[in-house]
Amino acid sequence: MLPKVEEVMTDVVIMDLVHSSDEFLHDLCGRAGVSGRMLHVRRSVFDSSLGETDVEVVVENEDGRHALLIENKIGAPVTMQFERYQLRGRAGIESGSWISYKVVLFSPNGYFPHLSEEHRRHVDIHLPYEEVIDFAAKRPAFAFKKALLEAAVEGHRRGYIKIADESVMTFYRSYYDIASREFPQLRMEEPVIKGTGSTWVIFPPLNGMRRVSLVHKYMEIGCELSVPTRDVAGFCNAVRPFLDEDMVLRETKTIAYVNVRTPPTHHLDPFEEAAPKIRTALAALDRIRAFSERPEVFQAIRHFAVL
Structure with missing residues (x-):
């Protein structure tokens, strides 16, 4: 059961x-x-x-x-x-x-x-x-x-014990310290154990929509609003008029993304070098969060997202 x-x-x-x-x-x-x-x-x-x-x-x-x-x-x-x-x-x-x-x-x-x-x-x-x-x-x-x-x-x-990568865990803890102090509105959760393949920071669901979330792909393409949907094209057409100048839509078969490119970083970088990039990314994520709460965008998410 x-x-x-x-x-x-x-x-x-x-x-x-x-x-x-x-x-x-x-x-x-x-x-x-x-x-x-x-x-x-x-x-x-x-x-x-x-x-x-x-x-x-x-x-x-x-x-x-x-x-x-x-x-x-x-x-x-x-x-x-x-x-x-x-x-x-x-x-x-x-x-x-x-x-x-x-x-x-x-x-x-x-x-x-x-x-x-x-x-x-x-x-x-x-x-x-x-x-x-x-x-x-x-x-x-x-x-x-x-x-x-x-x-x-x-x-x-x-259960099994997932093996942590200490360098990744150190990076995530430092990232969490910045996010929780300077951007508490993003509600980043305290990091659980992270292995060597962990390169995304996934934030809690937005606005009560349990599958709509913010993601920072810190070694790759930056910060994104992830919206699972059965009509990717329909969602993109609905929000395209409201995008900020640096926002780009990405489409997969089942998920639409609103992307803001931010500087890539790596968990092995000295943290004094990574910290400014993380702050830039967190500011972008907060801007995407605010974008998702605009009435027109929020209504599009509610209409198209698989909740």
């Missing part, structure tokens, strides 16, 4: 348990040493340039608000997310969003032992999938949640 479980699915499981089970919420808060009524639970929170929180739970009692910042991992490699969770937690205290926080890792049991000490020290609480499975097993109403988490655990056991 569940050949592959994505992290977004297990995000929803924990959000639903927090909403639907006072007992589960009480247990989760107990691990954090707090109590209170739930104020809100949110997924994929991007409130600052400090990256994304998978699931944010905030409870409130007579003392104030307390946050549980949950990083959900089935098997994806670790980058620097946990350190950024701590930064976001402290930023929340400074801004008055909450008075305390805990960083929670929600993952299969087998994931945590493979974390380095550098990553573990940023995790306040480990909530294993297996313990949530045991909780759900005693409650028939949660049978589907139990089955989904069991499939996720099995997928983790069958």
